[in-house]
Amino acid sequence: MDIHLFESKTLQLPSPIQELNISQFKEANVRVFVKRDDLIHPIISGNKWRKLREYIRLAKEFPQLPLVSFGGAYSNHLYALAYIGHEFKIPTMGIIRGKELNKSSNPFLEQMFNWGMELHFISREDYKEKISPIKRDSILIPEGGYSEIGINGIQNLVSELENFNPSHIVTAVGTGTTALGIHKYWKKPVIGILTLNNLAEIQQHEEELNSSGITWKTDYIMGKYAKETPIINDFCQSFEEQHQIKIEPIYTGRMFYGLYDMIAKKAFPEGSTILAIHTGGIKLPN
Numbered sequence: 001m002d003i004h005l006f007e008s009k010t011l012q013l014p015s016p017i018q019e020l021n022i023s024q025f026k027e028a029n030v031r032v033f034v035k036r037d038d039l040i041h042p043i044i045s046g047n048k049w050r051k052l053r054e055y056i057r058l059a060k061e062f063p064q065l066p067l068v069s070f071g072g073a074y075s076n077h078l079y080a081l082a083y084i085g086h087e088f089k090i091p092t093m094g095i096i097r098g099k100e101l102n103k104s105s106n107p108f109l110e111q112m113f114n115w116g117m118e119l120h121f122i123s124r125e126d127y128k129e130k131i132s133p134i135k136r137d138s139i140l141i142p143e144g145g146y147s148e149i150g151i152n153g154i155q156n157l158v159s160e161l162e163n164f165n166p167s168h169i170v171t172a173v174g175t176g177t178t179a180l181g182i183h184k185y186w187k188k189p190v191i192g193i194l195t196l197n198n199l200a201e202i203q204q205h206e207e208e209l210n211s212s213g214i215t216w217k218t219d220y221i222m223g224k225y226a227k228e229t230p231i232i233n234d235f236c237q238s239f240e241e242q243h244q245i246k247i248e249p250i251y252t253g254r255m256f257y258g259l260y261d262m263i264a265k266k267a268f269p270e271g272s273t274i275l276a277i278h279t280g281g282i283k284l285p286n
């Protein structure tokens with residue numbers, strides 16, 4: 001399938017922008033909008049489509065090469081890649097952390113297998129070293145999609161902001177690809193809310209790209225990656241009740257929690273128009 005045809009037939013693009021109207025923001029004299037990338041598609045939602053799009057183009061140029069990537073047993077990234085492989089008839093391979101697992105270990109792995117992804121389960125030690133068991137030529141997508149190709153895919157998000165001119169963009173940070181991509185194409189303040197203790201790695205990425213100027217916030221990691229706390233779970237629930245927008249605790253929950261807190265602490269000048277990117281992450285087995 002042609003990418004443009006797929007985008008116009010199957011995806012909600014450009015993704016809508018929605019204002020969050022609450023008294024707390026009015027009192028702080030800021031306006032907050034959400035770029036609803038979570039609505040792009042139920043599976044390749046949020047930054048997944050943005051980060052993987054350019055890899056589809058590459059795979060089409062080299063149809064004999066599979067797209068290969070790494071992830072955990074519940075990886076949104078691999079799940080989206082498997083779906084893309086199925087839709088675009090591109091061979092895909094997933095290298096999965098956990099030698100003890102198999103294709104039936106959870107419904108997501110089962111679905112990925114049914115979409116035609118070749119699954120390879122490796123030990124946690126090999127995973128740490130990113131030792132690939134795949135010996136044939138392939139197109140390797142780094143874990144979480146961090147690469148120049150992934151970053152370039154964010155250009156489309158920025159180009160959708162042509163008629164909307166926020167003063168700040170806020171996004172959740174895993175590998176930093178989304179934030180770095182926004183900063184590359186949108187030369188105004190970008191705030192990245194970290195979700196894991198990887199600031200040094202993110203700053204190394206920045207250096208490699210000769211990029212600077214993103215504000216990285218480490219105040220909302222809440223201990224470690226994906227750590228569940230009643231605070232974040234309650235926040236996600238009340239956010240959904242308030243705005244009828246689903247968020248999850250790992251990425252977008254921490255990002256919105258951080259944004260609310262920063263606004264309460266007057267981190268944004270009065271009159272700011274803040275755009276928060278809803279990077280998706282709500283996944284349902286098919």
Ligand SMILES: Cc1ncc(COP(=O)(O)O)c(C=O)c1O
Pocket residue numbers: 046047076077144172173174175176177178179251252279280281282
């Ligand atoms: C829902 C969601 N939001 C944000 C991120 C972090 O994005 P990035 O790795 O581009 O920093 C991820 C991870 O890929 C994610 O799954």
